[in-house]
Amino acid sequence: MTHVITQANRQRLVLNHQDHKYEFTALWLRERSPDDATRDPYTGQRLIEAAEIPLDLAIERAEASDEELTLNFSDGHSTTFTLATLFDKQTSDSPRQLWDAAQAPISEANFATALEDDSALLDMLDALHRNGFVIVSGVPADSDGMQPLIDRIGPLRRTNWGGIADVKSVANAYDLTMTQRGLEPHTDNPYRDPIPGYIWLHCLANAAEGGDSTLADGFMAARLLRQRDPSAYACLTRVTPSFRYCDADTYLESEGPLIELDSRGEPVRVRYSNRTEYIPALLAKELEAYYAARKAFYELITGEELTLHLKLDPGQMLIIDNYRLLHGRSAFQLAGGVRHMRQGYVDRDSTTSRRRVLQQRLTNPQSQGEPA
Incomplete structure (x- = not known):
């Protein structure tokens, strides 16, 4: 049974439901009222101006059952919540699974199946969200072979390098990715705003000697740093x-901490790009702390404890969460053959949107056509 109590001059509501206690303010309940007078029935967007609700709004009447809560407010408005909706914390996402090299999951998907089947596409996107990467096999061998699957998820992110671009050794390279040298673990394009959310790396040829890909879970590195060296962790969340x-035609610059936290104080993005980082001339004490903290983080993301080694075959594609994973490669020699990758970016919002819409459609078919 649900019990309801009003407090603080009827401006707060306490619900005791299934051995849990929930507290809400009258203002919060009023602006979230689910009725058609408050929210558009199709878009779900608010019709009233929330900032105009009186700050002294009170709850005149509150009645609760095991399924619903009915409220009358002092502004004359009445509404009814279903408790399932009221207690929904908007946390439908499955939790991320952090990993080290010994426990790294190898999530795989088939290109043709994901292209044609919504359930397979959702499985692929769930694995990408959960583990930070997924390997897709059976990608067509043409230069834009990944494009049809990108189109199933969201628009290709275009940059100053175009859409889907080559990653191979060339003369007079405009970026170190276009050379044969090894690349330290890094996240892509931290100088952009917004930073691309997901990297799509399609292998056309990989016969060169070397050139193995590496992955490290940046969120796991942040967790270990917080456990082993809390002051270093605090420094990397603070210093920006x-x-x-x-180049001749482009000047891109952005800023942000190496470990960025969300409103709950948990890592939401990592940045690491030795090739493009510029630390400002901070006070000497702060610089010394930063350099020591960065070194500790570097040793984690380059150490064998966290480094997963992969070598993509032609027709395989690696999709990487660029907010979470650090990727790199070993040096390669062209004497053994060609190493030719094609790379594109897809933004985070469209990828997350596609996954959540598929979840709604496949778990609740009646929701199709309703606002997502």
């Missing part, structure tokens, strides 16, 4: 370097 990319 800038990142810069310049």
